[in-house]
Amino acid sequence: MIIEYINAALEKAKYEIISDEEPFYGEVPGLKGVWASGKTLEECRRNLGETIEGWIVLRLRKGLKIPPIGNIRIEEPKVMETIDKINASVMETAC
Numbered sequence: 001m002i003i004e005y006i007n008a009a010l011e012k013a014k015y016e017i018i019s020d021e022e023p024f025y026g027e028v029p030g031l032k033g034v035w036a037s038g039k040t041l042e043e044c045r046r047n048l049g050e051t052i053e054g055w056i057v058l059r060l061r062k063g064l065k066i067p068p069i070g071n072i073r074i075e076e077p078k079v080m081e082t083i084d085k086i087n088a089s090v091m092e093t094a095c
Contacts, residue, residue, distance in 0.1 A: 001072075001074060002053070002056060002074065004072050005052075005056065005066075005069060005072050005074050006049050006052045006053060006056075008069040008070055008072050009028045009031060009034075009052050009069050010028075010045060010048060010049055010052070012028055012029060012030070012069060013026045013027065013028050013045070013048055014026065014027055014028075014029060015041060015044065015045075018037070020037065021039075022037040022038050022039050022043075022044070023037075023039070024037060024038045024039070024040060024041050024043070024044035025037045025044065026038075026044045026045065026047075026048045027048075028048070028052065030067055030069070031052065031055065031067065033055070034048070034051055034052055034055050035048070035051070036048040036050075036051045056074060060074075060076055063076065
């Protein structure tokens with residue numbers, strides 16, 4: 001599911017050439033703060049894929065929603081909610 005989301009995001013990415021050491025710049029419309037650069041278009045695209053992956057992980061950890069791309073959605077797994085409840089119970093018992 002995550003790989004499909006990343007690939008869909010990369011298909012929507014917009015690229016441009018900027019005046020920089022890494023002149024290829026890419027961003028994904030609709031994914032706030034997701035951008036990358038590279039010395040080549042291929043490197044920029046690879047960096048953008050890694051950035052999207054990190055962005056997904058961060059949003060899941062913070063409990064933030066991840067906007068759908070087309071019909072592809074990522075939602076927080078219910079298992080994580082259960083583990084968080086268990087961890088909270090363990091912490092209450094330990095204190």
